[in-house]
Amino acid sequence: MADAKLSPARRLQQLFPFDWSLLRHAGAEPVPYHLKKWWFCLGGTPLYLFLIQVLTGIALTFYYVPSPEEAYASVQAISTDIRFGWFIRSLHKWSSNLMIIAVFLHLLRVFFSGAYREPRQLNWMIGVGLLLTTLSFGFTGYSLIYEQLSFWGATVATNLADAVPLVGPYLAYFMRGGPEIGPQTLTRFFVLHVGVLPTVIFILLGLHILLVRLHGVTELQFEGEKLEERDRFFRFWPEHVTTELMIGVFLMYLLTILALIWPAQLGPPANPAVTPEVIKPEWYFYFNFRLLKLTSLNVSVVLTGVLLLIVIFWPFIEQWLVKRFRMPQSVSVGLGVAGFLGFLVFTVWESLAH
Amino acid sequence: MSLNTKRMIVAALSFLFLAALLVVAYQESQRFRVEEKLDPVVTAANSGCVDCHRKDSPALVMEWEDSRHAKFGVGCVDCHQAAAEDADGWMHEGARVAALVTPLDCARCHAREYEEFSRSHHAKAGLIINSLDNVLAVKVAGMPDNNADAINGCWQCHGSIVKLKRDEQGEVVRTGKEHRPVLDADTWPNSGMGRLNLDGSMGSCHACHSRHTFDAKISRSPENCGKCHMGPDHPQIEVYNESKHGIAFYASRDAMALDKDGEWVLGRDYSAAPTCASCHISAYMTPQGATVANTHDVGERISWTLRPAISKKQNLVVYDDGYKEDYMDSRPLPAVGDSIDTEEKYVESEQLLAKTVRRRVSRIVPWQDRRAAMKGACLNCHNDHYVDNFYEQFDGLVDLYNDKFGIPSTQMMNDLLADGVLDRNAPFEHHVQWVYWELWHHEGRRARHGASMMGPDYTHWHGMYEVSKHYYTEFLPAVIDAAAEKSSAMKQKYERRVAELLTRDEHLWVKGLSPKEAEELRKAYMKRYNQ
Numbered sequence: 001m002a003d004a005k006l007s008p009a010r011r012l013q014q015l016f017p018f019d020w021s022l023l024r025h026a027g028a029e030p031v032p033y034h035l036k037k038w039w040f041c042l043g044g045t046p047l048y049l050f051l052i053q054v055l056t057g058i059a060l061t062f063y064y065v066p067s068p069e070e071a072y073a074s075v076q077a078i079s080t081d082i083r084f085g086w087f088i089r090s091l092h093k094w095s096s097n098l099m100i101i102a103v104f105l106h107l108l109r110v111f112f113s114g115a116y117r118e119p120r121q122l123n124w125m126i127g128v129g130l131l132l133t134t135l136s137f138g139f140t141g142y143s144l145i146y147e148q149l150s151f152w153g154a155t156v157a158t159n160l161a162d163a164v165p166l167v168g169p170y171l172a173y174f175m176r177g178g179p180e181i182g183p184q185t186l187t188r189f190f191v192l193h194v195g196v197l198p199t200v201i202f203i204l205l206g207l208h209i210l211l212v213r214l215h216g217v218t219e220l221q222f223e224g225e226k227l228e229e230r231d232r233f234f235r236f237w238p239e240h241v242t243t244e245l246m247i248g249v250f251l252m253y254l255l256t257i258l259a260l261i262w263p264a265q266l267g268p269p270a271n272p273a274v275t276p277e278v279i280k281p282e283w284y285f286y287f288n289f290r291l292l293k294l295t296s297l298n299v300s301v302v303l304t305g306v307l308l309l310i311v312i313f314w315p316f317i318e319q320w321l322v323k324r325f326r327m328p329q330s331v332s333v334g335l336g337v338a339g340f341l342g343f344l345v346f347t348v349w350e351s352l353a354h
Numbered sequence: 355m356s357l358n359t360k361r362m363i364v365a366a367l368s369f370l371f372l373a374a375l376l377v378v379a380y381q382e383s384q385r386f387r388v389e390e391k392l393d394p395v396v397t398a399a400n401s402g403c404v405d406c407h408r409k410d411s412p413a414l415v416m417e418w419e420d421s422r423h424a425k426f427g428v429g430c431v432d433c434h435q436a437a438a439e440d441a442d443g444w445m446h447e448g449a450r451v452a453a454l455v456t457p458l459d460c461a462r463c464h465a466r467e468y469e470e471f472s473r474s475h476h477a478k479a480g481l482i483i484n485s486l487d488n489v490l491a492v493k494v495a496g497m498p499d500n501n502a503d504a505i506n507g508c509w510q511c512h513g514s515i516v517k518l519k520r521d522e523q524g525e526v527v528r529t530g531k532e533h534r535p536v537l538d539a540d541t542w543p544n545s546g547m548g549r550l551n552l553d554g555s556m557g558s559c560h561a562c563h564s565r566h567t568f569d570a571k572i573s574r575s576p577e578n579c580g581k582c583h584m585g586p587d588h589p590q591i592e593v594y595n596e597s598k599h600g601i602a603f604y605a606s607r608d609a610m611a612l613d614k615d616g617e618w619v620l621g622r623d624y625s626a627a628p629t630c631a632s633c634h635i636s637a638y639m640t641p642q643g644a645t646v647a648n649t650h651d652v653g654e655r656i657s658w659t660l661r662p663a664i665s666k667k668q669n670l671v672v673y674d675d676g677y678k679e680d681y682m683d684s685r686p687l688p689a690v691g692d693s694i695d696t697e698e699k700y701v702e703s704e705q706l707l708a709k710t711v712r713r714r715v716s717r718i719v720p721w722q723d724r725r726a727a728m729k730g731a732c733l734n735c736h737n738d739h740y741v742d743n744f745y746e747q748f749d750g751l752v753d754l755y756n757d758k759f760g761i762p763s764t765q766m767m768n769d770l771l772a773d774g775v776l777d778r779n780a781p782f783e784h785h786v787q788w789v790y791w792e793l794w795h796h797e798g799r800r801a802r803h804g805a806s807m808m809g810p811d812y813t814h815w816h817g818m819y820e821v822s823k824h825y826y827t828e829f830l831p832a833v834i835d836a837a838a839e840k841s842s843a844m845k846q847k848y849e850r851r852v853a854e855l856l857t858r859d860e861h862l863w864v865k866g867l868s869p870k871e872a873e874e875l876r877k878a879y880m881k882r883y884n885q
Contacts (some may be wrong), residue, residue: 083382238357242361242364245360257374260381
């Protein structure tokens with residue numbers, strides 16, 4: 001029998017026996033000095049945008065109908081008939097784009113600041129996994145609209161999957177739910193988009209953040225900068241949280257403005273019988289699309305796979321190169337710059353091409 | 355950056371974010387304003403009317419309350435108000451009103467629609483008052499003191515000349531303690547499309563936009579046009595009903611978005627089928643994605659006139675002041691900039707009058723452009739190859755009717771007039787005049803309308819079959835009979851004319867085939883069946 005004299009706080013403690021001081025401890029995590037510079041806070045930005053995606057995504061799922069007959073009409077209804085539907089859809093669209101940019105930027109920053117090196121190799125790999133999951137979100141989400149361009153984008157993408165050596169045909173068959181894009185494909189993409197990928201990203205994000213906390217944030221010192229011992233760290237709460245809040249509110253403002261000026265549009269509905277003159281995927285796949293145009297289907301797929309494996313395992317590859325060939329670490333920076341510029345050039349090239 | 359600075363930035367950004375959200379909310383409120391089901395707004399000026407008429411004519415008020423007019427506070431007085439010079443106006447419970455609402459009243463808010471409509475064939479539907487149709491109703495069917503056929507028939511579609519009831523001294527008859535002027539029962543009630551109103555305006559918006567809900571779905575529905583565009587002389591609704599378009603419409607009526615507020619665009623808001631309005635009036639998507647604004651000038655997209663005895667392609671001449679005239683392709687077109695005399699009919703003091711107005715030509719729309727405007731609607735569902743071939747089929751039928759029956763029969767009738775067999779002032783004196791009338795006005799139109807809207811049965815059995823049967827078995831014999839009534843010399847002349855006519859290739863079948871032709875046909879059959 002409960003003691004009648006217990007305070008409400010104590011009673012709660014009894015009902016939910018959790019050591020709340022742990023949270024206070026977690027909030028007191030010392031944050032390295034360099035994080036006072038906002039551009040080092042880009043890791044939090046995708047997380048923030050992801051939360052927006054979750055909320056707007058749930059709202060959109062209330063109205064979206066994942067069947068080929070009704071998908072397009074339901075997106076149209078969201079954009080025209082449902083109250084604030086256009087706004088929520090535009091937020092979802094812009095937030096997805098910004099999220100991909102933020103993940104890219106975060107990856108670049110981690111790469112160029114060398115934060116992927118021992119002992120953080122595993123977290124780098126998880127991070128690349130997060131990037132791939134985010135891109136998969138973008139691809140499946142875009143396909144759900146079931147407009148002409150997104151339909152044909154999905155067709156090209158599944159053809160790419162088809163060209164993967166050995167497993168390709170099986171992978172493509174699995175994605176399409178049959179030999180070609182059909183009613184099964186949309187259901188699969190929907191389940192991936194609202195079920196499988198969110199689960200994957202939650203697990204990867206949890207591991208990613210857990211590892212950041214376990215390793216601690218890499219401490220950076222800039223040339224010519226001399227710090228007193230007491231200045232090397234500052235408090236997570238309230239200093240760092242306020243910086244994140246600043247970025248968060250700015251992002252909400254930016255997204256709202258983007259939604260107002262460029263609300264999400266809707267092209268003609270998917271027509272499997274008519275191939276559009278110009279097929280374009282979303283901009284973040286321009287690199288691959290250009291590669292595909294420059295080479296052949298098989299070459300571009302194999303090349304993308306090899307590049308991806310190099311990126312995923314770079315911390316270990318670099319370690320091996322340094323050990324074996326005494327490669328200076330500055331070579332990594334050079335390779336990174338070359339890789340990034342290559343990606344940028346291909347993307348811009350494709351965006352200018354018809 | 356100090357913590358305080360950061361807090362200030364957070365506050366400033368939050369403020370900006372909230373302001374942006376307000377803009378979002380405002381946009382949303384604008385978007386949904388017209389689609390909301392609002393309560394009727396009864397303004398002070400209308401509250402008196404609504405209170406009384408809710409008891410006197412409750413259904414009428416209920417209808418109005420359900421209208422978009424009511425949602426925006428447009429009430430009784432706004433439409434029924436009458437100016438001091440309006441002859442049918444009277445003081446009613448403190449406001450000067452008139453029972454009859456004319457296009458000029460609607461134009462107070464719907465100026466563009468009024469401009470378009472008043473130049474249209476619809477607004478001019480009442481100008482048939484001196485035509486043969488009217489002679490049939492007033493003279494042939496009517497009596498000197500009973501015009502009921504025209505009143506209940508013709509005028510309910512074409513429109514009456516609205517008149518006030520007058521006593522023997524010519525004074526307007528008034529009634530009740532408010533001295534309400536009485537409208538002549540011969541002329542009102544009338545919702546005819548081309549009604550000629552007391553205020554000089556032509557037409558009736560109510561003909562399509564039925565009071566008092568003024569629901570868009572009524573004017574978009576084919577049945578609405580079918581009130582007048584039906585029957586033996588112009589069975590458009592029957593043709594539509596038997597066409598693929600009509601079948602698709604009735605099967606998918608729920609998918610037509612007929613209730614949609616605002617624009618109703620084929621290829622964007624609906625796709626199941628076109629209605630009459632879709633092709634002749636409403637907006638549609640173009641390959642460029644733009645929409646062609648809807649027009650209340652209903653004839654703009656029509657390239658053939660299928661109404662007269664001989665069909666012609668029709669060009670359009672538009673003048674500086676917006677006045678428009680159809681120019682048949684047999685009539686030489688003026689040049690842009692030319693000043694020419696135009697004959698304009700108008701209504702004044704309850705009389706249909708005509709005047710000559712000099713106008714400057716500002717634009718010429720060739721029939722090809724009118725056809726292209728119609729094709730724009732077709733192309734929402736069909737490709738250009740299909741549409742072009744359809745027009746070739748349709749043109750072929752009109753040419754066939756014209757060349758084989760329309761032109762020769764009209765020529766024959768003109769000759770009978772010139773020879774004094776027929777009297778222009780006695781249009782239905784002889785049997786041949788009746789036969790000719792039905793040949794083009796009923797049967798010939800049915801064939802042409804059938805082809806224009808893909809109604810096979812109306813094209814052939816109700817159309818060309820009737821035309822040809824009556825041409826050979828009634829018209830040509832009646833020509834000779836009429837000539838015989840004049841003199842035996844005249845009879846011989848027209849017997850010769852008819853005999854000559856029947857020697858033309860297209861009439862050879864009447865006499866059967868010659869042995870040589872029969873042999874040729876037999877050979878052709880043998881070749882076809884490999885015997």
